[in-house]
Amino acid sequence: MKTIIQVIFIFCCILIKSQSGTDLSIKDIDNNQSVSMALLDNSPSIVFANSIPKQLSLNTNNLSNLSVEVTPFYYLNKKKYEGYEFFGLKDTLSTFKYKSGGFHNLSKITLSLNAIPKDSVTTIAFGARTNILTLYNFSPKELHELFVEIANDDDITEKAKEKLKGKGIDEPSVATDEYGKYVILLEEEKDRIKKELKVEEKLSSFINQLKNPMVTLDVSGAYSSISPNNRISTFRTDRYGIWSTLGLSFNLNKDYTRFFKFYFFLRYLKDNYIEDNLISTNQFTDVGLKFQVVLSKKFSTAYEYVKRNGDGGDYRSVGQIQWKFSDELTFNGGFGKNFEISNTNLITFLGISWGFVNNPKTKN
Known part of the structure; x- marks a missing residue:
């Protein structure tokens, strides 16, 4: 019992x-x-x-x-x-x-x-x-290449900002009301870039190599x-x-x-x-x-x-x-x-x- x-x-x-x-x-x-x-x-x-x-x-x-x-x-x-x-x-x-x-x-x-x-x-x-x-x-070098591709969030953010700027959308000041809308557009653009770069697939490969x-x-x-x-x-x-x-x-x-x-x-x-x-x-x-x-x-x-x-x-x-x-x-x-x-x-x-x-x- x-x-x-x-x-x-x-x-x-x-x-x-x-x-x-x-x-x-x-x-x-x-x-x-x-x-x-x-x-x-x-x-x-x-x-x-x-x-x-x-x-x-x-x-x-x-x-x-x-x-x-x-x-x-x-x-x-x-x-x-x-x-x-x-x-x-x-x-x-x-x-x-x-x-x-x-x-x-x-x-x-x-x-x-x-x-x-x-x-x-x-x-x-x-x-x-x-x-x-x-x-x-994978060799240590191959693992590192995978890791760099999935861990470069700052690079993806910069690319997303450049794409928005190319569409005529500049980054507003944090103090403005438009900044919240800009952040939403930025995240959407980052998601599109991640899909293009197949970040999720590479992340899955990196994880499975380790486990x-x-x-x-x-x-x-x-x-x-x-x-x-x-x-x-x-x-x-x-x-x-x-x-x-x-x-x-x-x-x-x-x-x-x-x-x-x-x-x-x-x-x-x-x-x-x-x-x-x-x-x-x-x-x-x-x-x-x-x-x-x-x-x-x-x-x-x-x-x-x-x-x-x-x-x-x-x-x-x-x-x-x-x-x-x-x-x-x-x-x-x-x-x-x-x-x-x-x-x-x-x-x-x-x-x-x-x-x-x-x-x-x-x-x-």
Whole structure:
């Protein structure tokens, strides 16, 4: 009942938030999935990467498993999350330059907390992830050319004034009553120039180049603790692991709305359990592949296969769908075979992800 109330509260927030106005923020179809959930193999997907972390996101799975993710640097230094510098691009006179070193990407680290209370057992998991490498389809020079063409509002204003002047309409003094009418005519002329220069198309291309990089490499780590009797004094280490995800993205149409994405996943786990009143440890190495087809800005489908090697080999084979209801709300579904958990391996996941979309803007 408590979990259902939490979910209802989340939906109320979503409905209010989804009514707010939109802007030209750089957003993505892929909403965050929780690293702490992935550690426990308890999410629609455990193979995922997202180069654009959310300020804050809530994830629930089958209405019984709730996790929270936060990107601390959104709150510590918001300036670094406004504009192209968020993506490690430093503007120069003729091109962009990638910022050197990993500290820029490390500043985008995302932390997660996952709690799973049950009748006799409570599990708490902590996780962290960050991107350490991103490569785009366009070169820094090509990205810069696109950026200049969409960010030259002053030049467009001057061109619009020249065109109005050619029509015999001079700019009046700000103190006159005619100035308000002139501003309206100026904005209309600017809109016509932007259409001629195809600014909106170029803006869309610039945004999609940034939100769908050609290559990404993420690293993640997580730790879980378990209390067999729901008492603080009985908490002990349950599982911990570290893993990396390499993502490749291939554009399928000129509008940058359809993509084929390929992921390679490598994870090391240590899993503790009690046997004959003694704590024993299993060690696993998970190797996985995922194929994802983004069919539109709102819908994608995927399949992932993960082979578990080590003490008691196993595998996970799950088909997935993802529907983006709004920039804040995403539904994730998964069906297939999971690793052996509680003597059952048939899984059906319904995941809901909701996040504060404070993504970087195309302009400062």
